[in-house]
Amino acid sequence: GIQVEQSPPDLILQEGANSTLRCNFSDSVNNLQWFHQNPWGQLINLFYIPSGTKQNGRLSATTVATERYSLLYISSSQTTDSGVYFCAVDGETSGSRLTFGEGTQLTVNP
Amino acid sequence: DSGVTQTPKHLITATGQRVTLRCSPRSGDLSVYWYQQSLDQGLQFLIQYYNGEERAKGNILERFSAQQFPDLHSELNLSSLELGDSALYFCASSAGLRMNTEAFFGQGTRLTVV
Numbered sequence: 001g002i003q004v005e006q007s008p009p010d011l012i013l014q015e016g017a018n019s020t021l022r023c024n025f026s027d028s029v030n031n032l033q034w035f036h037q038n039p040w041g042q043l044i045n046l047f048y049i050p051s052g053t054k055q056n057g058r059l060s061a062t063t064v065a066t067e068r069y070s071l072l073y074i075s076s077s078q079t080t081d082s083g084v085y086f087c088a089v090d091g092e093t094s095g096s097r098l099t100f101g102e103g104t105q106l107t108v109n110p
Numbered sequence: 111d112s113g114v115t116q117t118p119k120h121l122i123t124a125t126g127q128r129v130t131l132r133c134s135p136r137s138g139d140l141s142v143y144w145y146q147q148s149l150d151q152g153l154q155f156l157i158q159y160y161n162g163e164e165r166a167k168g169n170i171l172e173r174f175s176a177q178q179f180p181d182l183h184s185e186l187n188l189s190s191l192e193l194g195d196s197a198l199y200f201c202a203s204s205a206g207l208r209m210n211t212e213a214f215f216g217q218g219t220r221l222t223v224v
Contacts, residue, residue, distance in 0.1 A: 030208060030209075030210035031208075031209055031210045031211070031212075031213070033212065033213065035215075041147075041198050041217075041218050041220065042217050042218065043200065043215040043218075045112070045212065045214060048211075048212035050210075086153065088153075090208060090209040090210055095166050096141075096158060096165060096166050096207060096208040096209055097143060097155040097158060097166060097168060097209055098143075098202070098209050098213055099155070100152060100153040102152055103152070
């Protein structure tokens with residue numbers, strides 16, 4: 001099946017700093033989504049972005065499908081941004097489901 | 111609010127018991143997916159139903175089963191529970207047969223087996 005690798009696994013920032021999270025995948029995809037899992041365990045949809053660039057406030061994402069990677073940018077980070085960020089993909093040949101990466105654990109300190 | 115409703119939010123039960131987790135998909139979504147998130151395995155796909163029919167199976171144990179009813183809600187049945195089944199169980203829904211449109215996840219059911 002499709003492989004999804006996220007980096008870095010852990011990231012510690014001071015409030016106000018910017019960060020870039022990366023997701024590499026091993027096959028062509030029909031769907032790529034970024035999620036934020038908050039401390040209560042809830043998975044929050046951030047972006048549906050199988051290709052191209054999107055922005056939502058302080059967050060933006062870019063997927064370069066031909067090179068099989070996606071980037072999530074967080075600017076002016078806040079303590080409420082803490083949590084785990086997951087990239088998940090639906091591979092063209094891997095069956096009908098989202099395959100998740102291992103996630104990036106982000107901690108934003110005040 | 112994702113529009114996907116899962117009940118209960120928390121469940122504590124003893125080893126050997128059986129539990130049922132419930133999921134109501136977003137209005138209009140025909141596919142329901144179940145995922146398990148445990149500490150050592152990450153988010154793992156279990157099973158997919160589309161309009162009442164099983165369509166895909168992932169790493170689902172034989173002790174686990176699911177079904178989707180005519181009103182499109184789904185239930186995940188876990189039996190002969192073991193300590194290692196303690197996890198967060200998520201349900202997701204999407205409009206079509208594939209997860210090639212945006213998928214939405216419920217809040218999860220946190221299962222603790224003691």
